[in-house]
Amino acid sequence: MPLNKKQFRVNDFFCGAGGMGLGFKQAGFNIVGAWDFDKYAVQSYRVNVGDHVKQSDIREMVWQDVPTADVWTFGFPCQDLSIANPDGDGLDGKRSGLFFQVMRLLEETQHNNPKALPKVVMAENVVGLRPYLPVLEREYGRNGYKALYTKLNSKYFGVPQSRERYFVIGIRADLDHTLFNFPYQSGVDSGMRIKHILQDDSEIDSKFYLSDKAIEYMSRERKGKPRWEYHKNEVDGIAATLTANMWKGVPYGVIQGLPRYRRFTPRECARLQGFPDSYMQVVSDTQFYKQMGNGVTVTVANALAKEIKWFLGEVK
Known part of the structure; x- marks a missing residue:
């Protein structure tokens, strides 16, 4: 699928060491903002992805802290959703509940500077997110986005690791969401071992x-x-x-x-x-x-970034 040559902008929340950021950067995006609470993750990101990264607690961020961008990505914490933590509180948990802070920033932007709203938002998380997909769909809708989601496995994207993750895309309501396609997942691994x-x-x-x-x-x-x-x-x-x-x-x-x-x-x-x-x-x-261990597989992020880039080029 041919890519539009325009350089689109992306904000990278919960950026970690840069798996998502690298995938988007490789696809030609300009990362204008990146934030993480962990100082060591910020160190890795700054050296390897870009010095635009900041160590921040998203609970203390306000809409003015977020640059205008076409896309917001956020692989929010999974601890309360993971099957390895059967006693987790899901989206009511202190860590995974930070998803709602991104929604808060969207709402603040809508009220104060609607022209700065991203065209696309994308959440990433573990398979334990499955029961909470209706919550994400509701929150996306409440903030003016149509939710689309899929589950992708890293082993189909050029690495020998079985890693299933949900990706929940939000398309702004004034755009035609039917033009967006998730990366094709053939069901046959790449042959990498x-x-x-x-x-x-x-x-x-x-x-x-x-x-x-x-x-x-x-x-x-x-x-x-x-x-x-x-x-x-x-x-x-x-x-x-x-x-x-x-x-x-x-x-x-x-x-x-x-x-x-x-x-x-x-x-x-x-x-x-x-x-x-x-x-x-x-x-x-x-x-x-x-x-x-906490990161996003770069090749998967890159495949998603390419599809998002094509979509943004189509909707103008």
């Missing part, structure tokens, strides 16, 4: 290999099976979903099929998320693992 993103053995620090004690722990049974069965990632296969707990090493992210058991390195996690090798690690391993 874990072995294709592994670093050379000579590049692997000894700290990433599992100790005898850790191997013994992983061999213990849990619910009738060795722990390997729940956390293994075979080199000839596709990785399980990266999580913010990857930094713990055991039991998360263990690779099998190598001469020695080890966990993914930070660089390998970045590759699993579609970040280019030119993306620099400027924070500790612990923080980098968290950033990759």
